[in-house]
Amino acid sequence: MIHVVAFALGLFAWTFLEYILHRWFHTARGRNLASREHLRHHGRPDWFTPLLPKALVLAAIIATAAALSTVLAGAAIAATFASGIALAFFGYDALHRRAHLKAPRNRYGARVRARHFHHHFSAPDMNHGVTTSLWDRVFGTYQEPGLVPVPKKHAHALAWVLDQNGAIAARFADRYRLV
Numbered sequence: 001m002i003h004v005v006a007f008a009l010g011l012f013a014w015t016f017l018e019y020i021l022h023r024w025f026h027t028a029r030g031r032n033l034a035s036r037e038h039l040r041h042h043g044r045p046d047w048f049t050p051l052l053p054k055a056l057v058l059a060a061i062i063a064t065a066a067a068l069s070t071v072l073a074g075a076a077i078a079a080t081f082a083s084g085i086a087l088a089f090f091g092y093d094a095l096h097r098r099a100h101l102k103a104p105r106n107r108y109g110a111r112v113r114a115r116h117f118h119h120h121f122s123a124p125d126m127n128h129g130v131t132t133s134l135w136d137r138v139f140g141t142y143q144e145p146g147l148v149p150v151p152k153k154h155a156h157a158l159a160w161v162l163d164q165n166g167a168i169a170a171r172f173a174d175r176y177r178l179v
Helices: 002-028 033-043 051-073 075-101 107-121 134-139 152-161
Strands: 148-150 176-178
Touching: 002 033, 002 051, 002 075, 002 134, 051 075, 075 107, 075 152, 107 148, 107 152, 148 152, 152 176
Parallel strands: 148 176
Antiparallel strands: none
16 A cells, blocks of 8 residues: 555656746756757747657656655655656656647646646746646646637647638637637
8 A cells, every 4th residue: 555655646746846847947048958948849839858858857856756765765665656756757748748739638638738838828937737737826826828829830839729721720719819
């Protein structure tokens, strides 16, 4: 049972790390490689940092989390906790990519996209969480998306939101608008 709890805590810990890292990328304003990569993604929303650099960052996070949790709970539980963080990271990465490239399949997917594209196109200092808005709400950086403006120059990166004429598809017109 303790391993189930440790794994779940690892999953939950990732949501906090995701928020902190994403917020830091914006605060750094291009002064480090991670921030520059992130700003590149904002400039080209259909571009994603290649997996290898992300994996190196994840390895550093896992090593740090495993070392700290080994001191607190022992090596076996630390490995389980770190595994939860790693799985959550890969889930986040897949969700983030899917949010940009595919239409939502359910209400959760629709909310993720609205929050995230509000962050991309309206309020880059708000809505740093992709998988959850929990930490944005805790730290006061949550902003309700409302009608999300999609710049015409970036609309191709969200092709799923467009109809065959290049306008916002009717099924998304209540949540997105071209600007």
